[in-house]
Amino acid sequence: MPPALEVYHVPPEGRGPGKFVARLEAGGASGPDEDGEPSDEVYVAYELDRKLKRIVLFHTWTPSALRGKGLAARVCEEAFAWAEANDTRVVPECSYVSDTFLAKRKDLERLVDR
Secondary structure, eight states: OOOOOOEEEEOOOTTSOEEEEEEOOOSSOOSBOTTSSBSSEEEEEEEEETTTTEEEEEEEEOOGGGTTSSHHHHHHHHHHHHHHHTTOEEEEOSHIIIIIIHHHOGGGGGGBOO
């Protein structure tokens, strides 16, 4: 079971993507890692198509030292909960979402638009 995380929604601004993100206890240095990704965040990034009422999940990030602990699943659960509450379909373009998360959460397939 993943640790309790507070996941918050950062809506898209302008042409930038939105995110469902959780900040982690850094336990040291925070900021970008060697790939330019945050070392103290887990997130799923999305683009919103308001006309078609679709949220396109295109990138999931978990720092390498914390992978395999269910943290990415937590932020994805929040994205799906938001989609359901907003009568919006989910397009899983990110391979983690489409291949790993949804394989374990078949109950959420009802929200998916492929």
